Amino acid sequence: LLTAGASHGLDLALKHLTQPGDTILLEDPTYFLALDIVRDYDVRVVPVPVDEHGLDVEALERSLREHQPRLLYTIPIWHNPTGATLPVARRRRLIELARAYDIIIVADEVYQMLGDADHTPPPLSTFGRDRVLSLGSFSKILAPGLRLGWIECSDRYMAKLARDGVLVSGGAMNTLVTAIAQSALELGIQDQYLETMRELYARRRRCMVRQLKASLSDGIHITEPHGGFFVWLELPEDVEVDALIADARDAGLLLKSGARFSPDSRPKSRTANGLRLCFACHSETRIREGCERLSQVLRRHVRG
């Protein structure tokens, strides 16, 4: 099903596959704009922790037992914001749990094609197509301004989503752009461009990780993703993140606090002490310069 991007895909899932009062599970941390989308629906949100390997499936099982949710929104590949990727064993377990507890998994897989091939597990639906709505997007592989994405799912869910009144009325959310993307696919432009971007993103990613590892002090944990757009820093608990972000702004760096990615409203969650760094849209020169400034700011806020 064509959508106006992955966000619209999540919105359609919430609109047609949940009821007012349902409980849904969100990863903590999660894609921050997903929080805005979920807020438009009368659903109860329960956070589930993620670790360096993505969704914590044992914590998930406890939540499933306790809260009887209807739907889980998860980012199993090059997680936004943590960069983590769910290993095959956890993917299998996740599908088992979804079947056992009768939940729908909305899997945000927009970075699926944007990592090193030998570190990229198969999409989640490979392990159980019956439970998974996979969200994809041309925003990440062709151009964000297209606002074009897709949902890949079984006929059972597709039938409900395709009855959406706005989609029925217009045929699609953005027909002209769909035709452009179709041409890009048929002419091989998409494939070529994707290959170019994979290489570009990989260079930028390696540049950022190398730079951070060389310059950051010991108390800070850095993820080393093999794909996606993000590196995630975890700062020691005693760091005042808001003060740090204000200082960074003075140094010309715009940072987003981990709290913005958390569905947990408690002030001192572990997520709140994280920082998402995006390497996707900056040159290596700018990345090096940015990391250098960041390490200077961090040195003033983090005890070694």
Next chain:
Amino acid sequence: LLTAGASHGLDLALKHLTQPGDTILLEDPTYFLALDIVRDYDVRVVPVPVDEHGLDVEALERSLREHQPRLLYTIPIWHNPTGATLPVARRRRLIELARAYDIIIVADEVYQMLGDADHTPPPLSTFGRDRVLSLGSFSKILAPGLRLGWIECSDRYMAKLARDGVLVSGGAMNTLVTAIAQSALELGIQDQYLETMRELYARRRRCMVRQLKASLSDGIHITEPHGGFFVWLELPEDVEVDALIADARDAGLLLKSGARFSPDSRPKSRTANGLRLCFACHSETRIREGCERLSQVLRRHVRG
């Protein structure tokens, strides 16, 4: 607020300005795709009749008193499907009632610019901007495939709509197409094209009305709109509309029964004996040919 078309505008209004269980009022008949959009929401629908001058505002007042609705969806200009236009006096009364009974009016004004100027009243918001969300669309004045429209409303409603999670995430539903429309506006292409289309639609409209009046038997009522896309026929009560439509199909005519435009599920409403004829996308030659075939079919089904 930019939308992915008027349908998406109605959807946003329902999503952000109604609550589950609310009552909303729909005209009978109304734009048939609006019925699909409303069905996606947990709202109770109450039909309000329209006559040859559009919404029956006295029947509306009875509904307002009886049902305490939250929102009215109305098509005040070159109504789809009836072609009727709400006169200024009814517009004033409608706004008075909206204020007295505290309802939101979603006014579908996509045909506002597509009629004879001296028969076109000012937009509904002219009479009370505080109560009206006006839906507009480039679909009708530039190209349907753009899927681009807008909502014009007061800040009070705008603030709620603009917080929509999907809009916040993407910035808009279709950014590229917005830039195309902006160029068409800035370069004067939109104005030129609108003038061309107004003249074209007017010629087709006059052609269809002339043809129908010359050939239809006495028992059939024909609206004579001064704009929009549609002429509406009302057939005598004893006509079997489904049999007529089947016969028309054999004659190469695709007709849509009035029942498809009715929020009233009762089988023998007055609306069900209507036929919507669209003159917008056919040449005058085809319109003449189509009306000729239609009058032959009608002669077999309508007693003179």
